[in-house]
Amino acid sequence: MSNGLQRVDHSALRINQAAIIFLLLTAFVLDQPALAGLVCLVMLFGTALKRPGFSFLYTRLLKPAGWVSPDVLLDHPEPHRFAQGFGGVVLAGSYAALALGAASLGWALVWLVIALAALNLFVGFCAGCAVYYWLNRLRVPGFLQSPPEGTFPGMRPKTR
């Protein structure tokens, strides 16, 4: 088994993805770039604080109310943080594009983040994590973790 595995609550990750999808869809439908910008900030702050940006919804509301149960798996938290940070940077790019009047590019980037978050939420494949593990394989400095044993890079691990 890979070293450095920690107990990662995937319910918190899923709630984070669901919140990102919902808010970005709302931003698109209501044509509110500011809301996409807010999601971007939460994702980047979350990455800086080493937690899923919208995990407060899970830890403060959904988990105490018993609406969502913990789903703790042995996993590396770093690739998930990288994925969230990468999503935040893409959203920052989208916000800049929207602010500069390139609406098509801006909303296309928002949809890219929605698609990748949906892939993670519904299929269990974290594209950002796959990129992280790929960079680890290329021995890029700072990308220290390799996928948990028996897990396809980016897929949700099975070990509890």
Add this chain to the structure above:
Amino acid sequence: MPVDTLLRLLLALLLLGAGLALYHLVTHWLLSRARGKASQLEAFRPGQPAILYFTTPDCAVCKAVQRPALRSLQTRLGERLQVIEVDAYEKPELARDWGVMSVPTTFILDAQGKPRHMNPGVTPADKLFEQLKKAGAAV
């Protein structure tokens, strides 16, 4: 509702629909891929439909939800249904051959052993029952 918002809502629904269609296409592709592997399933007895159930010993939701759902179906259908449980840890190659990416995953096999439906994630007993009916099970 302003026209612009309505158009955006329609576009969002269209894109979400496209995503859903893509998901179904991928599931269909995995199912077609699994069809070539069905003959390798030793536990299958031809003549009866079956549910092929991939799980792992540490899958909590399998124990709490999926297995009871399968038990209730087995009770309901008795000898007319075979449930083949596969531990994905013990048989990783079989899980890979069938395109299993997460547990639980269930496949509905018709009486000839041909995979007819694939369900990644927890699937309620009622849905499995409907799929068995569509697969020609005598229910």
